[in-house]
Structures are given as C-alpha cells and as structure tokens.
Amino acid sequence: MSTVKATRPLGPPSRLHRRIKPVKIASFTALLLTTFLMLLPLFFMVSTSLKSKREMLRFPPTFLPESWAWSNYTDIFDTLQFGTLYKNSLIIAGFSVFGTLLSSALVAYGFARYRGRGNSFWFILLLSTMMLPYPAIMIPQFVLFSQMQWIDTFLPLIVPAFFGSAYNIFLLRQFFSTLPEELFDAGRIDGCGELRMWRTIALPLSAPALATVAIFAFIYSWNDLLTPVLYLSSSDKFTLPVGMASLTSSRFRIPPWHLLMVASVLAMVPIVTLFAIAQKQFVEGIVLTGIK
Amino acid sequence: MSVIKSESRRQTFYMYLFISPWLIGFLIFALYPILSSLYYSFTDYDIIHPPKFIGLANYTEMFHNELFWRSVKVTLRYTFISVPVQLLLGLGFALLLHQTIPWRGFFRTAMYFPSMVSGVAMSLLWYWIFNPQIGLFNYMLSWFGIHGPAWLMNPDTALYALIIMSLWTAGSGMILFLAGLQGVPASLIEAANLDGAGRFRIFLNITLPMISPVLLFQLIMGLIDSFQVFTQAFVMTQGGPNYSTWFYVYNLYTSAFKEYRAGYSSALAWVLLIVVMLFTAVIMRLSRRYVHYEGGNRR
Numbered sequence: 081m082s083t084v085k086a087t088r089p090l091g092p093p094s095r096l097h098r099r100i101k102p103v104k105i106a107s108f109t110a111l112l113l114t115t116f117l118m119l120l121p122l123f124f125m126v127s128t129s130l131k132s133k134r135e136m137l138r139f140p141p142t143f144l145p146e147s148w149a150w151s152n153y154t155d156i157f158d159t160l161q162f163g164t165l166y167k168n169s170l171i172i173a174g175f176s177v178f179g180t181l182l183s184s185a186l187v188a189y190g191f192a193r194y195r196g197r198g199n200s201f202w203f204i205l206l207l208s209t210m211m212l213p214y215p216a217i218m219i220p221q222f223v224l225f226s227q228m229q230w231i232d233t234f235l236p237l238i239v240p241a242f243f244g245s246a247y248n249i250f251l252l253r254q255f256f257s258t259l260p261e262e263l264f265d266a267g268r269i270d271g272c273g274e275l276r277m278w279r280t281i282a283l284p285l286s287a288p289a290l291a292t293v294a295i296f297a298f299i300y301s302w303n304d305l306l307t308p309v310l311y312l313s314s315s316d317k318f319t320l321p322v323g324m325a326s327l328t329s330s331r332f333r334i335p336p337w338h339l340l341m342v343a344s345v346l347a348m349v350p351i352v353t354l355f356a357i358a359q360k361q362f363v364e365g366i367v368l369t370g371i372k
Numbered sequence: 373m374s375v376i377k378s379e380s381r382r383q384t385f386y387m388y389l390f391i392s393p394w395l396i397g398f399l400i401f402a403l404y405p406i407l408s409s410l411y412y413s414f415t416d417y418d419i420i421h422p423p424k425f426i427g428l429a430n431y432t433e434m435f436h437n438e439l440f441w442r443s444v445k446v447t448l449r450y451t452f453i454s455v456p457v458q459l460l461l462g463l464g465f466a467l468l469l470h471q472t473i474p475w476r477g478f479f480r481t482a483m484y485f486p487s488m489v490s491g492v493a494m495s496l497l498w499y500w501i502f503n504p505q506i507g508l509f510n511y512m513l514s515w516f517g518i519h520g521p522a523w524l525m526n527p528d529t530a531l532y533a534l535i536i537m538s539l540w541t542a543g544s545g546m547i548l549f550l551a552g553l554q555g556v557p558a559s560l561i562e563a564a565n566l567d568g569a570g571r572f573r574i575f576l577n578i579t580l581p582m583i584s585p586v587l588l589f590q591l592i593m594g595l596i597d598s599f600q601v602f603t604q605a606f607v608m609t610q611g612g613p614n615y616s617t618w619f620y621v622y623n624l625y626t627s628a629f630k631e632y633r634a635g636y637s638s639a640l641a642w643v644l645l646i647v648v649m650l651f652t653a654v655i656m657r658l659s660r661r662y663v664h665y666e667g668g669n670r671r
Binding site: 125128217344 | 380383384385386387388389390391393394395396397398400401402404405406408409412419465468469471473474475478479481482483485486488489490491492493494495496497498499500501503505506508511514540543571592593596599600602603606607608621624625628629634637638641642644645648649652
C-alpha cells in the first residue's frame, strides 16, 4: 500500500504536470482575446458617452474623447426627463424586488419544509409555468388589468411580483431543502410558531440565496421592456427602457449617439452597483442552489 | 395512527398556507389568462368591443398569412444558430475559467459584464456598433481589409447582426456552467487521470455527463427565451428591413396592439405555447438517456 503511494508522484502526475503548461498558455491567450472583444463595446459605450456631438459622428471612431464632454451627463437630465424615467424605474424595481423576495421565500419554504398532500403535484406545476411564454398570456392579462382600471399605473408592473415567480421559488426551495431539520426541531421545542421559524431561522441562514433572488428580480424588472410598453402610456410614467427605446424614434434625424450612450451607461449603474455589493453572495448563491 | 394522521394534516395545512400566494397568483395570472386566451383565439376581438365567436377562422387565416410564416422562419433561424453557439461559448468560457489561471477573477467578471447591460441599452449600443458609416464593427472589419455591409439596413444581414449581438451575453450561461463544474467531484477526475485518460476523454466521459443537467436546463430556457425575442426587434429594426427581423413575438405584439386584432393574436399566442411545450417535451424525452442526475434519474 505505502509503496504504491510513494511511486505516485513519479508516475502519471508528473507527466500531466509537464503537459499542463502549453494548455494554460493557450487558455490564457484565448481568454485575453475574448475578454478584449467582450469589453470593447463597453469601452466604446463609456467613451462615446463622453464625446461631443461633433466627435461622435467622426469616422474612424476615436478611442478616447478629444475633449471630455462631461456635460452630456447633465444634459440628458434636461432634455429627456431622464430623472423621471430613472425614478419610475427605481420605484417599480424596488417594489418588485420586495414583492418577489417576500412571496417567493414564503412559497419556497412551504414547498421545502412541509410534505403536505399534493406537494409534488403543485411543484411540478410550478416548474412547468417557467416554460409559459409571457406573450401567451399577455392579452388576457391586459384585458384583466384594463378592467381593473390599472392601465397607465405602475400596478400591473408591481402587483404580480407579490404572487411569487417560479424561477425564484425554485431556487429558494432548493436552498431551503438543504437546511438541517434539527434547527427547526429545536425551534419547535422552544415553542416557535411556523411563521416565526421562517423569519428567524430560515431567512437569516439564506442570505446568499435571497441576495441572488433579489438581483435576479431587480435585473428582470429594470430591463423589462414589453410589459411597461403595454401598460404605460403617458410619458411621465415611462420606465427607463421605454424612454430609452423612444430615443431612437424619428424625432431625431441623426440619432444622438453620445446621449444614447450616456443613457446606456446610467442604466447600467444600479445593476453593476448591486452586483458589486452582492457579488460574493450572488456567485455563492448560484453554486449553493445549484441549477440542477 | 391518529397522531400520524394529524401530523400529516398539519403538514398539509401549513404547506398550503405558505404556498397560497403562488396558488392564487397561478390562478389569476396564469391559468385564467391561458384559458381566456384560448377562448379569444376563436373570436374576433379588438379589446374594446366584446369578442365575437368565429370558430377556427383565426387559425386558418394564420396558416395562409405570409407574415406569420415569415415570423416563424425568422425566429427559428435565429434560435437554431444563436442558442447552440451561445451554449458552446458559455461552456467554453467556463471550462477555461474553471482551471487555476492568472487573473481568473478579472476574466470571470469581464465575461459576465455584458450580461448586466439591459436589453434596451444593449440594443442601443449595438445599433451604434452596426452603424455602417460610423460604427465600430465595420471599422474593426476594415483592419482586416473587409468592407462590411450595412448590417441592420440590409435584409440579408440584419438577422445575423442580431445573432452576433446575442453572443455577447454568453457570459450569463458561463456563470451557470461554472457552478455546474464545481459540482463535479475532483476525485472522479483524479481517478480517471491515474487510469491514463486524456483531457478530452475525461471531458467527454466524466465532466459532460456530470454537468448535463445544467446543459439541459440552459438549452430549454435558451430556446424559450429565444422564441420570445422582442426588445431587439422593437428597438433596433421594427421588424425590418423588408421583414427580415420580423420575430414571432413582434408579429404577435403588432397584431394585438397596433392592429387591434387580439383574437388573431391570441391564436398566435396559443400556437407559441404549443410549440414551446412540444419542443420542451421532445428535448426532455431525447435527453432522458443522456442526462445524468445524482441519486438516480428523477425529475
């Protein structure tokens, strides 16, 4: 037994060790190249956002602005009621994240902790709604919300979030299932109610998973175009994507690329900030919940 | 006996209590809309006046409608190119970044970064990149002596421009693949290594089967997303030029909210629903033999 172990380092592993180097160099080069290509559009997004109106039309495009037009970033607030768009999007996304977290965490807990009758039936039904294309249900939803006089309000964009979203429920259920039963037994012995166990035991232990869900919900709401296009009609209620989409419309003979890029950069800011804050938890959350 | 019974009753009670938000939401925001959409699809309906029953007329019209077939062709062509390539790229990036390599954290973030750009912002950015006069894309092609086409203004290239753009977000798939790769037991790979298996064999016989559930999940979600492309068509091309980017959901949206033909549009919606279900069912069926789940082949 011990002789086998002793010979190992001289055998295959050393052969492997020699072979690894060229592979690593090739991988590194490939990564460097693709990363360059991936980041180039982003670089130009930022760089163009800081160019003057004249410079943005120059060909070939300049890599860095010749004179940095920082005023673009204030101009956009004056010309395109950008502040209103931003505020609207933040309000809608904020409520959506709150609603999704609250409802999805409740529902996921119900699926994970209670082996009630019909558990797997409803869970499979839940999973199958992930395959339900939104366009397939949008017309009756539109009719429903217009009968409720919710057109041109934020309600159609917020209220559905409070009824849970399948993907996030699935993620959280996978996570809740991994929490040890003993914790809840201990809680029960201490006379903890079911809702309190959810709040004081399950939720605090699930920070990474909840952060992941919060990010998903925020990105989804922040980026959504179709729903706000359907429901919002007055321009002071538009969300950021709707307002930005209208920027390409025919009222400009030449699209104001520099301002479009300012809008794009500013639209990215909350997502990047959120990702930067929660990155560790986000990646951990995906790994822990394991999309399997 | 009665203790067991009351315990199971208690479990059932709390389960339904906790899942009730979703149950109610399912009834109001999924089941009811699906069923009324089915009903609308047999009617002439403009959303304002009450629907008028017309039998299968919407469906027969659809199959004779040129724009319907155009939208099917556009959507399928986009899907069958962009989804597999995105999956391969995502997997490739993940494999490269699963090794210990310098700057790994930087590379991972950089690859994922484009996925953080919203659909509209991305569409605006690439609208500029594909601009034939001042855009970045043709400028870069000119380094290699290639005179690029007028991408989005040319019916032959507009769809391919959108496919190229879609590859930019392959990093979001990479994150999921990376998570999957972390679940592959190192002991299995070491054992195969000792048996003299090469990198490629290890990938084919161990890594790929172990991450096949992630692959399957992404394939299905990728297909469903791709069948629903809307933003790009709405922001960048309005379905043009000459209907070359007339995506299925853009067609559906136009029928319902521009032409006020919600009945016809509901028929389109139901065809989409059936196609998505069929695709999913076929893939699940075919994959049963190839997808490996820890602890047996369940779910």
